[in-house]
Amino acid sequence: MKPFSFEYFKPNNIDEAISLLNGYGEDAVILAGGQSLIPLMNLRLARPKYIIDINKIAELSYIKDTNGGLSIGALTRHREIEKSDIIKSKYPILSKTVSLIGNPQIRNWGTIGGSISHADPAGELPTLLLALNGKVKVVGNQGEREIDGDDLFLGYLTTSMEKTEILREVYIPEISPKMGWEFVELTKRSHDFAIVSVAVLMSIDNAGKCNDVRISLGGVGSMPVRAKGAEEFLLDKAINDDSINEAANIASEEAEPESDIHASAKYRKEMVKVFVNRGLISALDRVRG
Protein backbone atom coordinates (compact mmCIF):
# COMPACT_ATOMS: atom_id res chain seq x y z
CA MET A 1 0.00 0.00 0.00
CA LYS A 2 2.42 2.64 -1.16
CA PRO A 3 1.68 5.26 -3.80
CA PHE A 4 3.78 6.00 -6.87
CA SER A 5 6.16 8.89 -6.42
CA PHE A 6 4.70 12.36 -6.84
CA GLU A 7 5.63 15.97 -6.35
CA TYR A 8 3.93 17.74 -3.46
CA PHE A 9 2.83 21.37 -3.15
CA LYS A 10 1.13 23.11 -0.26
CA PRO A 11 -0.10 26.52 -1.43
CA ASN A 12 -0.88 29.30 1.07
CA ASN A 13 -3.93 30.67 -0.70
CA ILE A 14 -6.41 29.94 -3.49
CA ASP A 15 -4.56 32.02 -6.08
CA GLU A 16 -1.42 29.96 -5.54
CA ALA A 17 -3.43 26.75 -5.79
CA ILE A 18 -5.05 27.87 -9.04
CA SER A 19 -1.76 28.86 -10.60
CA LEU A 20 -0.25 25.47 -9.67
CA LEU A 21 -3.30 23.73 -11.12
CA ASN A 22 -2.89 25.74 -14.32
CA GLY A 23 0.78 24.95 -14.52
CA TYR A 24 0.47 21.19 -14.14
CA GLY A 25 -2.95 20.64 -15.75
CA GLU A 26 -4.01 17.06 -16.35
CA ASP A 27 -1.28 15.58 -14.17
CA ALA A 28 -2.19 17.54 -11.05
CA VAL A 29 -4.83 16.79 -8.48
CA ILE A 30 -6.22 18.69 -5.50
CA LEU A 31 -5.79 17.04 -2.11
CA ALA A 32 -8.39 18.13 0.46
CA GLY A 33 -9.35 15.63 3.18
CA GLY A 34 -7.80 12.77 1.22
CA GLN A 35 -10.39 10.21 2.19
CA SER A 36 -10.99 9.12 -1.41
CA LEU A 37 -7.81 10.21 -3.16
CA ILE A 38 -5.26 8.75 -0.75
CA PRO A 39 -6.73 5.22 -0.73
CA LEU A 40 -6.88 5.33 -4.55
CA MET A 41 -3.22 6.41 -4.63
CA ASN A 42 -2.13 3.83 -2.10
CA LEU A 43 -3.82 1.15 -4.17
CA ARG A 44 -2.02 2.64 -7.17
CA LEU A 45 -5.26 3.06 -9.07
CA ALA A 46 -4.62 6.81 -9.12
CA ARG A 47 -1.12 7.91 -10.07
CA PRO A 48 -1.13 11.71 -10.16
CA LYS A 49 2.26 13.32 -10.74
CA TYR A 50 1.54 16.48 -8.75
CA ILE A 51 -0.41 16.82 -5.53
CA ILE A 52 -1.72 20.24 -4.59
CA ASP A 53 -2.59 20.06 -0.91
CA ILE A 54 -5.07 22.83 -0.01
CA ASN A 55 -5.19 22.07 3.72
CA LYS A 56 -3.26 25.20 4.61
CA ILE A 57 -5.86 27.48 3.01
CA ALA A 58 -7.83 28.29 6.17
CA GLU A 59 -10.10 30.75 4.35
CA LEU A 60 -11.77 27.76 2.69
CA SER A 61 -13.14 26.44 5.98
CA TYR A 62 -16.33 28.09 7.30
CA ILE A 63 -20.04 27.65 7.93
CA LYS A 64 -22.04 30.84 7.34
CA ASP A 65 -25.76 31.11 7.88
CA THR A 66 -26.68 33.97 5.62
CA ASN A 67 -30.01 35.48 4.74
CA GLY A 68 -31.76 32.94 2.62
CA GLY A 69 -29.20 30.18 2.75
CA LEU A 70 -26.19 28.39 4.10
CA SER A 71 -22.68 28.80 2.74
CA ILE A 72 -20.08 26.16 3.57
CA GLY A 73 -16.43 26.51 2.64
CA ALA A 74 -15.08 23.63 0.58
CA LEU A 75 -12.49 22.63 3.17
CA THR A 76 -15.01 22.32 6.02
CA ARG A 77 -14.72 18.85 7.56
CA HIS A 78 -17.77 16.57 7.71
CA ARG A 79 -17.42 16.43 11.48
CA GLU A 80 -17.70 20.23 11.80
CA ILE A 81 -20.90 20.13 9.76
CA GLU A 82 -22.26 17.23 11.77
CA LYS A 83 -21.64 19.07 15.05
CA SER A 84 -22.71 22.55 13.96
CA ASP A 85 -25.64 23.81 16.06
CA ILE A 86 -26.92 26.12 13.37
CA ILE A 87 -27.03 23.22 10.89
CA LYS A 88 -28.67 20.94 13.44
CA SER A 89 -31.46 23.45 13.98
CA LYS A 90 -31.99 24.86 10.49
CA TYR A 91 -30.66 22.15 8.15
CA PRO A 92 -31.16 18.93 10.12
CA ILE A 93 -31.20 16.77 6.97
CA LEU A 94 -27.60 17.86 6.38
CA SER A 95 -26.53 16.92 9.94
CA LYS A 96 -28.08 13.50 9.57
CA THR A 97 -26.68 12.85 6.10
CA VAL A 98 -23.16 13.81 7.09
CA SER A 99 -23.37 11.54 10.14
CA LEU A 100 -23.82 8.62 7.72
CA ILE A 101 -20.53 9.26 5.91
CA GLY A 102 -17.87 6.64 6.68
CA ASN A 103 -16.79 6.57 10.30
CA PRO A 104 -15.68 9.33 12.73
CA GLN A 105 -12.07 9.17 11.52
CA ILE A 106 -13.17 9.66 7.94
CA ARG A 107 -15.49 12.48 8.99
CA ASN A 108 -12.69 14.20 10.91
CA TRP A 109 -10.64 14.45 7.75
CA GLY A 110 -13.09 14.35 4.85
CA THR A 111 -14.38 17.65 3.49
CA ILE A 112 -17.62 18.74 1.86
CA GLY A 113 -15.81 20.10 -1.18
CA GLY A 114 -13.74 16.95 -1.60
CA SER A 115 -16.74 14.68 -1.35
CA ILE A 116 -18.79 16.67 -3.86
CA SER A 117 -16.01 17.20 -6.39
CA HIS A 118 -15.03 13.52 -6.20
CA ALA A 119 -18.60 12.88 -7.47
CA ASP A 120 -18.95 9.32 -6.34
CA PRO A 121 -22.47 8.28 -7.35
CA ALA A 122 -22.81 6.40 -4.07
CA GLY A 123 -21.54 9.30 -1.95
CA GLU A 124 -24.04 10.84 0.45
CA LEU A 125 -23.34 14.53 -0.20
CA PRO A 126 -23.69 14.52 -4.00
CA THR A 127 -27.10 12.86 -3.60
CA LEU A 128 -28.20 15.31 -0.92
CA LEU A 129 -27.00 18.35 -2.87
CA LEU A 130 -29.56 17.59 -5.58
CA ALA A 131 -32.49 17.32 -3.16
CA LEU A 132 -31.43 20.55 -1.46
CA ASN A 133 -31.35 22.44 -4.79
CA GLY A 134 -27.80 23.27 -3.76
CA LYS A 135 -25.10 24.79 -5.89
CA VAL A 136 -21.36 25.14 -5.81
CA LYS A 137 -19.09 28.08 -6.39
CA VAL A 138 -15.95 27.20 -8.29
CA VAL A 139 -12.96 29.35 -9.02
CA GLY A 140 -10.31 29.22 -11.73
CA ASN A 141 -8.06 31.65 -13.51
CA GLN A 142 -11.09 32.90 -15.47
CA GLY A 143 -12.68 33.96 -12.17
CA GLU A 144 -15.55 32.53 -10.19
CA ARG A 145 -18.75 30.87 -11.38
CA GLU A 146 -21.70 29.04 -9.89
CA ILE A 147 -22.85 25.59 -10.95
CA ASP A 148 -26.27 24.23 -9.97
CA GLY A 149 -26.19 20.79 -8.42
CA ASP A 150 -28.34 19.58 -11.33
CA ASP A 151 -25.64 20.58 -13.82
CA LEU A 152 -22.65 19.49 -11.75
CA PHE A 153 -22.58 15.71 -11.97
CA LEU A 154 -21.87 14.24 -15.39
CA GLY A 155 -21.06 10.61 -14.61
CA TYR A 156 -18.79 8.41 -12.51
CA LEU A 157 -16.33 10.65 -10.66
CA THR A 158 -16.93 13.32 -13.28
CA THR A 159 -18.22 16.86 -12.83
CA SER A 160 -18.72 19.86 -15.09
CA MET A 161 -15.87 21.66 -13.31
CA GLU A 162 -12.86 22.40 -15.50
CA LYS A 163 -9.60 20.62 -14.68
CA THR A 164 -8.17 23.96 -13.63
CA GLU A 165 -11.02 24.96 -11.32
CA ILE A 166 -11.29 24.49 -7.57
CA LEU A 167 -14.53 24.07 -5.69
CA ARG A 168 -14.61 26.99 -3.24
CA GLU A 169 -18.02 26.93 -1.58
CA VAL A 170 -21.19 24.89 -1.31
CA TYR A 171 -24.41 26.89 -1.08
CA ILE A 172 -27.70 25.52 0.18
CA PRO A 173 -30.88 27.60 -0.08
CA GLU A 174 -32.90 27.96 3.12
CA ILE A 175 -35.16 25.06 4.00
CA SER A 176 -38.60 26.03 5.27
CA PRO A 177 -39.15 24.72 8.82
CA LYS A 178 -42.44 23.34 7.50
CA MET A 179 -40.63 20.87 5.29
CA GLY A 180 -40.43 17.25 6.30
CA TRP A 181 -37.20 15.48 5.40
CA GLU A 182 -35.33 12.22 5.50
CA PHE A 183 -32.09 10.70 4.28
CA VAL A 184 -32.00 6.92 4.26
CA GLU A 185 -29.51 4.50 2.80
CA LEU A 186 -28.89 0.81 2.43
CA THR A 187 -25.37 -0.32 3.25
CA LYS A 188 -23.93 -3.70 4.13
CA ARG A 189 -21.89 -2.23 6.97
CA SER A 190 -22.49 1.17 8.49
CA HIS A 191 -19.53 2.91 6.86
CA ASP A 192 -19.77 1.29 3.42
CA PHE A 193 -20.73 2.99 0.20
CA ALA A 194 -24.49 3.08 -0.19
CA ILE A 195 -26.08 0.40 -2.35
CA VAL A 196 -29.04 2.75 -2.57
CA SER A 197 -29.52 6.11 -0.88
CA VAL A 198 -32.55 8.38 -0.91
CA ALA A 199 -32.94 12.02 0.14
CA VAL A 200 -36.45 13.40 0.57
CA LEU A 201 -37.76 16.89 1.31
CA MET A 202 -41.49 17.46 1.30
CA SER A 203 -44.12 19.94 2.47
CA ILE A 204 -47.90 19.78 2.44
CA ASP A 205 -50.55 22.49 2.53
CA ASN A 206 -53.42 22.80 5.00
CA ALA A 207 -55.58 20.50 2.91
CA GLY A 208 -52.96 17.75 3.20
CA LYS A 209 -51.79 18.08 -0.39
CA CYS A 210 -48.15 18.09 -1.35
CA ASN A 211 -46.96 21.54 -2.45
CA ASP A 212 -43.23 20.88 -2.69
CA VAL A 213 -41.31 17.64 -2.96
CA ARG A 214 -37.78 16.71 -3.90
CA ILE A 215 -36.48 13.18 -4.04
CA SER A 216 -32.94 12.29 -5.05
CA LEU A 217 -31.38 8.88 -5.48
CA GLY A 218 -27.78 7.78 -5.00
CA GLY A 219 -25.99 4.55 -5.85
CA VAL A 220 -28.27 3.78 -8.77
CA GLY A 221 -26.27 4.68 -11.84
CA SER A 222 -23.30 6.75 -12.84
CA MET A 223 -24.40 9.83 -10.90
CA PRO A 224 -27.00 10.91 -8.37
CA VAL A 225 -30.38 11.76 -9.91
CA ARG A 226 -33.66 13.39 -8.98
CA ALA A 227 -36.66 11.06 -9.14
CA LYS A 228 -38.57 13.54 -11.32
CA GLY A 229 -41.42 11.21 -12.21
CA ALA A 230 -42.16 10.45 -8.56
CA GLU A 231 -41.95 14.14 -7.67
CA GLU A 232 -44.38 15.13 -10.44
CA PHE A 233 -46.76 12.40 -9.36
CA LEU A 234 -46.85 13.60 -5.74
CA LEU A 235 -47.21 17.30 -6.42
CA ASP A 236 -50.74 18.58 -5.64
CA LYS A 237 -51.78 15.11 -4.45
CA ALA A 238 -53.07 14.13 -1.03
CA ILE A 239 -50.21 12.38 0.74
CA ASN A 240 -51.25 9.03 2.12
CA ASP A 241 -50.10 5.41 2.00
CA ASP A 242 -51.45 4.92 -1.51
CA SER A 243 -49.80 7.96 -3.05
CA ILE A 244 -46.53 7.21 -1.24
CA ASN A 245 -46.54 3.62 -2.51
CA GLU A 246 -47.23 4.75 -6.05
CA ALA A 247 -44.48 7.40 -5.91
CA ALA A 248 -42.04 4.74 -4.68
CA ASN A 249 -43.05 2.49 -7.60
CA ILE A 250 -42.49 5.31 -10.07
CA ALA A 251 -39.08 6.15 -8.58
CA SER A 252 -38.10 2.50 -8.84
CA GLU A 253 -39.19 2.35 -12.48
CA GLU A 254 -37.32 5.48 -13.46
CA ALA A 255 -34.08 4.46 -11.72
CA GLU A 256 -31.47 2.95 -14.03
CA PRO A 257 -28.98 1.19 -11.77
CA GLU A 258 -26.11 -1.06 -12.82
CA SER A 259 -25.27 -4.47 -11.44
CA ASP A 260 -22.03 -4.85 -9.55
CA ILE A 261 -20.35 -7.05 -6.98
CA HIS A 262 -22.54 -5.62 -4.18
CA ALA A 263 -25.99 -5.84 -5.72
CA SER A 264 -27.78 -6.60 -8.97
CA ALA A 265 -29.60 -3.89 -10.89
CA LYS A 266 -32.91 -5.64 -10.15
CA TYR A 267 -32.26 -5.67 -6.42
CA ARG A 268 -31.28 -2.00 -6.47
CA LYS A 269 -34.51 -1.11 -8.27
CA GLU A 270 -36.47 -2.98 -5.62
CA MET A 271 -34.56 -1.20 -2.87
CA VAL A 272 -35.28 2.19 -4.44
CA LYS A 273 -38.94 1.37 -3.96
CA VAL A 274 -38.43 0.37 -0.33
CA PHE A 275 -36.24 3.34 0.60
CA VAL A 276 -38.25 6.01 -1.23
CA ASN A 277 -41.26 4.64 0.62
CA ARG A 278 -39.47 4.85 3.96
CA GLY A 279 -38.10 8.30 3.21
CA LEU A 280 -41.52 9.69 2.29
CA ILE A 281 -43.23 8.17 5.34
CA SER A 282 -40.62 9.62 7.64
CA ALA A 283 -40.75 13.04 5.91
CA LEU A 284 -44.54 13.04 6.28
CA ASP A 285 -44.21 12.24 9.99
CA ARG A 286 -41.93 15.23 10.37
CA VAL A 287 -44.30 17.53 8.44
CA ARG A 288 -47.08 16.54 10.80
CA GLY A 289 -44.74 17.03 13.76
Place this chain on the structure above:
Amino acid sequence: MNFDGNFKFNAPREKVWKFFMNPDMLAKCLPGCEKLEAKGENSYEAIVKIGISVVKGEYSGKVELKDIVTPSHYRLVGEGGGLSGFVKGEVTMDLEEESDKTIVKWKSVAQIGGLIAGVGQRMLSGVAKILTNQFFKDMEKELTKEESL
Protein backbone atom coordinates in the same frame (compact mmCIF):
# COMPACT_ATOMS: atom_id res chain seq x y z
CA MET B 1 -18.93 -9.10 -17.44
CA ASN B 2 -21.35 -9.47 -20.35
CA PHE B 3 -23.25 -6.76 -22.07
CA ASP B 4 -24.79 -5.97 -25.41
CA GLY B 5 -26.61 -3.32 -27.33
CA ASN B 6 -27.23 -1.90 -30.74
CA PHE B 7 -26.58 1.31 -32.56
CA LYS B 8 -28.23 2.69 -35.68
CA PHE B 9 -26.10 4.32 -38.35
CA ASN B 10 -27.58 6.59 -40.99
CA ALA B 11 -25.60 4.97 -43.77
CA PRO B 12 -25.82 1.86 -45.96
CA ARG B 13 -24.30 -1.36 -44.66
CA GLU B 14 -21.42 -1.56 -47.16
CA LYS B 15 -20.21 1.79 -46.01
CA VAL B 16 -20.55 1.06 -42.29
CA TRP B 17 -18.77 -2.24 -42.82
CA LYS B 18 -15.86 -0.52 -44.52
CA PHE B 19 -15.62 1.81 -41.56
CA PHE B 20 -15.65 -0.97 -39.03
CA MET B 21 -12.89 -2.80 -40.90
CA ASN B 22 -10.71 0.28 -41.21
CA PRO B 23 -8.04 0.21 -38.47
CA ASP B 24 -7.43 3.95 -38.81
CA MET B 25 -11.06 4.68 -38.05
CA LEU B 26 -11.11 2.19 -35.18
CA ALA B 27 -8.00 3.80 -33.73
CA LYS B 28 -9.56 7.22 -34.04
CA CYS B 29 -12.80 6.25 -32.33
CA LEU B 30 -11.68 3.76 -29.69
CA PRO B 31 -11.70 5.76 -26.46
CA GLY B 32 -8.16 6.47 -25.32
CA CYS B 33 -6.51 4.57 -28.20
CA GLU B 34 -2.90 5.73 -28.46
CA LYS B 35 -1.72 3.15 -30.95
CA LEU B 36 -3.23 0.49 -33.20
CA GLU B 37 -0.56 -1.11 -35.32
CA ALA B 38 -1.05 -3.93 -37.82
CA LYS B 39 0.96 -7.04 -36.88
CA GLY B 40 -0.37 -9.40 -39.49
CA GLU B 41 -3.53 -9.99 -41.44
CA ASN B 42 -6.39 -8.81 -39.24
CA SER B 43 -4.23 -8.68 -36.16
CA TYR B 44 -3.11 -5.57 -34.36
CA GLU B 45 -1.13 -4.36 -31.40
CA ALA B 46 -2.86 -1.72 -29.34
CA ILE B 47 -2.11 0.74 -26.57
CA VAL B 48 -5.05 2.43 -24.88
CA LYS B 49 -5.13 4.92 -22.05
CA ILE B 50 -8.49 4.82 -20.36
CA GLY B 51 -10.03 5.73 -17.07
CA ILE B 52 -12.15 8.25 -15.29
CA SER B 53 -11.09 11.21 -13.22
CA VAL B 54 -7.94 10.36 -11.27
CA VAL B 55 -8.25 6.64 -11.94
CA LYS B 56 -6.48 6.23 -15.25
CA GLY B 57 -4.48 3.37 -16.64
CA GLU B 58 -2.50 2.45 -19.69
CA TYR B 59 -3.09 -0.96 -21.19
CA SER B 60 -1.35 -2.69 -24.05
CA GLY B 61 -2.39 -5.81 -25.84
CA LYS B 62 -3.33 -7.69 -28.97
CA VAL B 63 -6.52 -7.43 -30.97
CA GLU B 64 -7.57 -9.86 -33.69
CA LEU B 65 -10.49 -9.81 -36.11
CA LYS B 66 -11.97 -13.28 -36.55
CA ASP B 67 -14.87 -15.05 -38.31
CA ILE B 68 -15.16 -12.27 -40.86
CA VAL B 69 -18.28 -12.57 -43.03
CA THR B 70 -18.33 -9.55 -45.36
CA PRO B 71 -20.35 -7.34 -44.88
CA SER B 72 -22.32 -8.53 -41.92
CA HIS B 73 -20.32 -10.14 -39.14
CA TYR B 74 -17.04 -10.30 -37.29
CA ARG B 75 -15.60 -11.08 -33.93
CA LEU B 76 -13.02 -8.86 -32.26
CA VAL B 77 -10.92 -10.85 -29.84
CA GLY B 78 -8.44 -9.18 -27.59
CA GLU B 79 -6.39 -9.37 -24.47
CA GLY B 80 -4.15 -6.96 -22.73
CA GLY B 81 -2.91 -5.67 -19.47
CA GLY B 82 -1.38 -2.80 -17.59
CA LEU B 83 -0.35 -1.75 -14.11
CA SER B 84 -3.94 -1.70 -12.87
CA GLY B 85 -5.09 -5.05 -14.17
CA PHE B 86 -5.81 -7.14 -17.22
CA VAL B 87 -8.67 -7.67 -19.62
CA LYS B 88 -9.52 -10.53 -21.91
CA GLY B 89 -12.58 -10.52 -24.04
CA GLU B 90 -14.37 -10.42 -27.32
CA VAL B 91 -16.99 -8.37 -29.08
CA THR B 92 -19.25 -9.86 -31.73
CA MET B 93 -20.56 -7.39 -34.27
CA ASP B 94 -23.53 -8.03 -36.55
CA LEU B 95 -24.46 -5.47 -39.15
CA GLU B 96 -28.07 -5.59 -40.31
CA GLU B 97 -29.66 -3.62 -43.11
CA GLU B 98 -32.75 -1.55 -42.49
CA SER B 99 -33.72 0.20 -45.74
CA ASP B 100 -30.74 2.50 -46.33
CA LYS B 101 -29.65 2.46 -42.70
CA THR B 102 -27.56 -0.02 -40.73
CA ILE B 103 -28.08 -1.46 -37.30
CA VAL B 104 -24.94 -2.70 -35.60
CA LYS B 105 -25.73 -5.27 -32.96
CA TRP B 106 -22.89 -5.96 -30.59
CA LYS B 107 -22.38 -8.38 -27.81
CA SER B 108 -19.36 -8.43 -25.56
CA VAL B 109 -17.97 -10.84 -23.06
CA ALA B 110 -15.08 -9.64 -20.94
CA GLN B 111 -13.02 -10.98 -18.12
CA ILE B 112 -11.35 -8.32 -16.07
CA GLY B 113 -8.84 -9.09 -13.37
CA GLY B 114 -6.25 -7.56 -11.13
CA LEU B 115 -6.48 -4.39 -9.06
CA ILE B 116 -9.04 -2.59 -11.16
CA ALA B 117 -11.45 -5.52 -10.97
CA GLY B 118 -11.19 -5.78 -7.21
CA VAL B 119 -11.35 -2.17 -6.25
CA GLY B 120 -13.07 -0.63 -9.24
CA GLN B 121 -15.73 -3.30 -9.66
CA ARG B 122 -18.44 -0.95 -8.40
CA MET B 123 -18.08 1.23 -11.48
CA LEU B 124 -16.64 -1.10 -14.12
CA SER B 125 -19.73 -2.13 -16.04
CA GLY B 126 -21.09 1.42 -16.00
CA VAL B 127 -17.84 2.86 -17.31
CA ALA B 128 -17.58 0.11 -19.95
CA LYS B 129 -21.04 1.08 -21.22
CA ILE B 130 -20.16 4.77 -21.33
CA LEU B 131 -16.96 4.05 -23.29
CA THR B 132 -18.82 1.76 -25.70
CA ASN B 133 -21.44 4.43 -26.39
CA GLN B 134 -18.70 6.96 -26.92
CA PHE B 135 -17.08 4.63 -29.46
CA PHE B 136 -20.26 4.24 -31.51
CA LYS B 137 -21.06 7.94 -31.35
CA ASP B 138 -17.57 8.83 -32.54
CA MET B 139 -17.84 6.28 -35.36
CA GLU B 140 -21.11 7.92 -36.42
CA LYS B 141 -19.51 11.35 -36.29
CA GLU B 142 -16.65 10.22 -38.51
CA LEU B 143 -19.08 8.58 -40.92
CA THR B 144 -21.14 11.76 -41.19
CA LYS B 145 -17.98 13.79 -41.63
CA GLU B 146 -16.87 11.65 -44.55
CA GLU B 147 -20.29 11.83 -46.19
CA SER B 148 -20.29 15.59 -46.09
CA LEU B 149 -16.89 15.76 -47.81
